[in-house]
Amino acid sequence: MVKGTKKGKSGLFGDPDIISDGSGIVVADGQCALIVDEGQILEVAAEPGNYTFDTSSSPSIFSGGLQGIKDTFAEMVGRFTYGGVAAKTQRVYFVNTKEIMGNMFGTATPIPFKVSDPSINLNLLISLRCNGEYSFKIVNPLLFYKNVAGNQSSAYNKETLVGMMKSEMLTAMQPAFGKLSAMHIDYTEIPLHTMELADALNEQLSEKWTNGRGIKIVSMGINSISAPKEDEDRIKNRQMSATLTSAQDIAATLAQSRADSMRDAANNPNGPAVAMMGVNAMGGDDGLSQALNIAAQQQAAAQTAPKADSWKCPKCGATVGGNFCSVCGEPKPAQAAGGFCPNCGKPVEAGSKFCSNCGKAL
DSSP states (O other): OEEOOOOSTHHHHSOTTOOOTTOEEEEOTTEEEEEEETTEEEEEEOSSEEEEOOTTSOOOEEOTTOTTHHHHHHHHOOOOOOTTOOOSOEEEEEEEOSOEEEEEEEOSSOEEEEEEEGGGTEEEEEEEEEEEEEEEEESOHHHHIIIIIOSOSSBOOTHHHHHHHHHHHHHHHHHHHHHHHHTTOOGGGGGGGHHHHHHHHHHHHIIIIIHHHSEEEEEEEEEEEEOOHHHHHHHHHHHHHHHOOSHHHHHHHHHHHHHHHHHHHHTOTTOHHHHHHHHHHTTHHHHHHHHHHHHHHHHHHHHHSOOTTOEEOTTTOOEEOSSBOTTTOOBOOOOOTTOBOTTTOOBOOTTOSBOTTTOOBO
């Protein structure tokens, strides 16, 4: 915000803090002009143009679409009359209503973030550090003048305010990150969701920034976001554990770990024999052999398990597939309404609870 100055001949002799009737006030695009009388806002013009000041007319407002400015004006503004006596100070202030960019931020201390993945029952609290840049905009110049800038003699620059704004924004980041976590957004994908983060921050800061200072975050850009290595390892281990859904996966993982241990032992400066003693002490070959045996048994069971289209030959009793028995050549019986008995292979009627041939419970 900057105080307006007089132009032309009247500026050479007139009081710089007195605005006379008929004075022209030029408002450029991206500005909001506030006419202030003894600290009281008399007029507002947020639309570009050339305005003429007239003390005899009622208060006017040209909001230019700014947020909530008409309601604030109705609460704050009242025209003074001085009975022909000049006011002590009358000033015009121009408030920048454009997007103000180039505001850097960075987390001095880690911010807690909950990593949640219902598909693998993952709920871990980790610590994040991030840095980036944000932009803000003055959406209500009346609140900004009343609660922030005040009756300045010259100008109010953003450097006076951004230090406090940065501290308040980082405080609001924890609940804002909590909203992203509730959306099951991975912390590595947060830079892809900066609009959601900006909305969450505005929600957290609305009372202090928007309703108190007339300021709102427009956009954010995150340069980097990272978690400590130990937190990343915890997540990777949980994700890896969730992928081990079969004995083959477990055996393969153990075999890989065993191979890595043997390779590290071969490169051990104390000698591979000493290192292998440590490897064997941590489980030796027994754990790996057991896992491999489990995998082999599971694979054999999968190979010998009857397929969905298999049938039991009623002549030799073999479980086979296809239209003919591969053992004795007996043709596949016609499909009965109730299928075939899993014990003797005879057709059964639909709805039967026992095989009529062998009495097997179905």
